[in-house]
Amino acid sequence: MTSEVLARALNTNPVVVRRLMGGLREHGYVHSEKGHGGGWTLSCQLDQVTLRDIYEALDAPRLFAIGNRSEETECLVEEAVNHAMSSVLTDVKAQFLARFGQITLAALHADFHQKLAERFSGGLT
Amino acid sequence: MTSEVLARALNTNPVVVRRLMGGLREHGYVHSEKGHGGGWTLSCQLDQVTLRDIYEALDAPRLFAIGNRSEETECLVEEAVNHAMSSVLTDVKAQFLARFGQITLAALHADFHQKLAERFSGGLT
DNA sequence: CACTCTAGCAACACATGAAGTTACATGAGA
DNA sequence: TCTCATGTAACTTCATGTGTTGCTAGAGTG
Numbered sequence: 001m002t003s004e005v006l007a008r009a010l011n012t013n014p015v016v017v018r019r020l021m022g023g024l025r026e027h028g029y030v031h032s033e034k035g036h037g038g039g040w041t042l043s044c045q046l047d048q049v050t051l052r053d054i055y056e057a058l059d060a061p062r063l064f065a066i067g068n069r070s071e072e073t074e075c076l077v078e079e080a081v082n083h084a085m086s087s088v089l090t091d092v093k094a095q096f097l098a099r100f101g102q103i104t105l106a107a108l109h110a111d112f113h114q115k116l117a118e119r120f121s122g123g124l125t
Numbered sequence: 126m127t128s129e130v131l132a133r134a135l136n137t138n139p140v141v142v143r144r145l146m147g148g149l150r151e152h153g154y155v156h157s158e159k160g161h162g163g164g165w166t167l168s169c170q171l172d173q174v175t176l177r178d179i180y181e182a183l184d185a186p187r188l189f190a191i192g193n194r195s196e197e198t199e200c201l202v203e204e205a206v207n208h209a210m211s212s213v214l215t216d217v218k219a220q221f222l223a224r225f226g227q228i229t230l231a232a233l234h235a236d237f238h239q240k241l242a243e244r245f246s247g248g249l250t
Numbered sequence: 251c252a253c254t255c256t257a258g259c260a261a262c263a264c265a266t267g268a269a270g271t272t273a274c275a276t277g278a279g280a
Numbered sequence: 281t282c283t284c285a286t287g288t289a290a291c292t293t294c295a296t297g298t299g300t301t302g303c304t305a306g307a308g309t310g
Contacts, residue, residue, distance in 0.1 A: 032285090
């Protein structure tokens, strides 16, 4: 499948697709080939890869929209608040990763197929 | 304390301070007075207010930097991914709120005083 | 009553980072 | 050698949060 085709399916741009897929390729989840007949192919077992793996392959983008204004500060009030916030955010992020680590691509695949079946058996609007 | 003074302490602008404090005032955590001698005064018990209360008084700003591209979609793959993501994010947010709900301003206050004491007893760089 | 000091608020400007776009190089068939 | 694909850098656009300006209104002071 080419970046071009994927981009259309994702309502985005081929270059954006390549940027994202680049991370997945480095981790061996997909393979790419240049030239005529080239494109992207899956190169992993869906039940061996989790959302957490994907998240990390994508360079673990910032998870929270909130956070400390600055790590180093002279202000003791800010320091106290930072400490409390960091502690919570660290723990919560760990839980997030743990949960993502339990969701395999195979599970998403199965969910997709179930939704597909429902759509063809009258479960439609 | 005036917005002007607070702004200097926070390295920001008086108007930004008023915007933030406005949310706290609506919930009765602080009180403001106009005119000569006016400004902000605390109007709550520090041990009765948690970081969660503050977070919500501030209109519960977006917590996560990631999320679904769109809530409604025709794409069954996107739907499956959204479902998995939302489920995790909802749970994780709940945990975040629970943790913040356990941190009172009084606790931060105490932490601040301890750091202050340390600074005056040789625990300094 | 005029003056000063304060919050309240709307409107605008700026900064940051993510997403999208363009342009060109490289490699692989046909 | 021509076309089709990825790889990548540089640039543009867009969204969002933050900062700024200008003005209104209320409250004390002389």
